Amino acid sequence: AKGEYDHFMMKEINEQPTALAQALEGRIDPDSGRIALSDFEPGTFEDVESVQFVACGTSYHAALYGSLTLKQAGVQSAALLANEYSVSAPPIDENTLVIAVTQSGETADTLNALRHAADQGAMTVTVTNVVGSTAAREADEALFIRAGPEIGVAATKTFSSQAVMLSLLGQRIAADQFGEVPSDLDSLLPDLESMPESIESILETTSARSIAERYEGSQSYFFIGRGLGFPVALEGALKFKEITYEHAEGFASGELKHGPLALVTPDTPVFAVFTGEEDEKTLKNAEEAQTRGAPVVAICPDGHRAVDVADAHLEIPETDADLAGLLANVQLQLVSYYAADLLDRPIDKPRNLAKSVTVE
Ligand code: M6R
Numbered sequence: 541a542k543g544e545y546d547h548f549m550m551k552e553i554n555e556q557p558t559a560l561a562q563a564l565e566g567r568i569d570p571d572s573g574r575i576a577l578s579d580f581e582p583g584t585f586e587d588v589e590s591v592q593f594v595a596c597g598t599s600y601h602a603a604l605y606g607s608l609t610l611k612q613a614g615v616q617s618a619a620l621l622a623n624e625y626s627v628s629a630p631p632i633d634e635n636t637l638v639i640a641v642t643q644s645g646e647t648a649d650t651l652n653a654l655r656h657a658a659d660q661g662a663m664t665v666t667v668t669n670v671v672g673s674t675a676a677r678e679a680d681e682a683l684f685i686r687a688g689p690e691i692g693v694a695a696t697k698t699f700s701s702q703a704v705m706l707s708l709l710g711q712r713i714a715a716d717q718f719g720e721v722p723s724d725l726d727s728l729l730p731d732l733e734s735m736p737e738s739i740e741s742i743l744e745t746t747s748a749r750s751i752a753e754r755y756e757g758s759q760s761y762f763f764i765g766r767g768l769g770f771p772v773a774l775e776g777a778l779k780f781k782e783i784t785y786e787h788a789e790g791f792a793s794g795e796l797k798h799g800p801l802a803l804v805t806p807d808t809p810v811f812a813v814f815t816g817e818e819d820e821k822t823l824k825n826a827e828e829a830q831t832r833g834a835p836v837v838a839i840c841p842d843g844h845r846a847v848d849v850a851d852a853h854l855e856i857p858e859t860d861a862d863l864a865g866l867l868a869n870v871q872l873q874l875v876s877y878y879a880a881d882l883l884d885r886p887i888d889k890p891r892n893l894a895k896s897v898t899v900e
Contacts, residue, residue, distance in 0.1 A: 645673020
């Protein structure tokens with residue numbers, strides 16, 4: 541079932557344009573150019589005062605992404621690790637919406653958090669890939685990402701689909717809450733609809749393999765990003781360590797100088813994600829690493845100022861700042877894949893990991 545691909549992971553990376561097109565199908569109203577999301581009755585979220593996302597691993601990174609877009613739409617929200625939720629959950633009441641983000645819908649930690657939230661009287665929604673999963677059955681409402689089966693242990697297409705669905709859901713929550721559609725939607729929707737095409741062009745033109753070759757054998761791999769680039773940096777590092785078994789860490793760009801910079805040497809490439817949000821600051825942070833000898837790989841559109849500064853470049857098409865990180869993530873998935881392949885790792889089934897973690 542891998543078809544022309546050597547691994548499910550590569551097949552699934554390549555399925556992202558289709559997966560996203562499926563996720564968006566019928567959920568944007570082409571006439572009004574508005575989000576339809578008829579998955580939910582009109583006014584479903586009108587009493588919501590705050591939103592908490594709960595999730596683990598890659599889904600947690602998608603949740604962080606979703607939480608940031610929701611905040612930008614003016615809604616109070618937080619992303620929380622599901623396995624920390626029972627000890628760290630902020631106050632919950634019937635005006636709290638708790639969104640469990642889980643590809644499989646079977647992750648024990650996430651189900652526990654969902655149940656805890658329901659016990660406290662919160663309204664619950666799950667954003668999941670699996671119809672009939674435990675999360676889908678137990679939550680008050682379910683939003684399916686329709687990414688199709690994901691076999692590789694490393695989550696790829698489901699991250700992209702989750703993040704996009706969470707940004708749609710966020711716009712819908714804001715619209716229900718404020719009674720009007722957020723004004724920045726007009727610029728976002730066309731770029732959202734061209735996401736499949738943008739990913740297609742990355743897949744066709746990527747230089748990820750040569751980047752992986754160039755930095756093979758490095759001591760550590762660092763990933764930095766700011767705003768919506770931060771969850772992408774975390775996700776880039778998780779994917780890299782998961783399938784290459786090499787040490788990788790993701791940082792908020794501005795945190796580099798607060799400790800991690802001590803680790804930076806010519807042997808620690810730094811992948812810097814530029815999303816259009818305060819890029820000058822991120823570039824300065826990347827240059828601080830470069831001054832210590834670290835090669836910097838900029839992930840940004842062609843013509844971006846970072847291209848002149850960086851040692852290497854992974855190009856993404858120009859898009860809305862809300863989506864640039866998701867395109868950067870595709871380049872990072874490819875870098876991880878090629879780096880793992882060079883090391884001859886069992887890419888689809890990394891040691892010690894399971895596709896769905898059903899124990900606490
Ligand atoms: O099925 P879930 O989305 O709830 O799984 C959560 C994590 O176990 C999962 O995202 C994990 O981090 C990925 N396999 C990483 O690629």
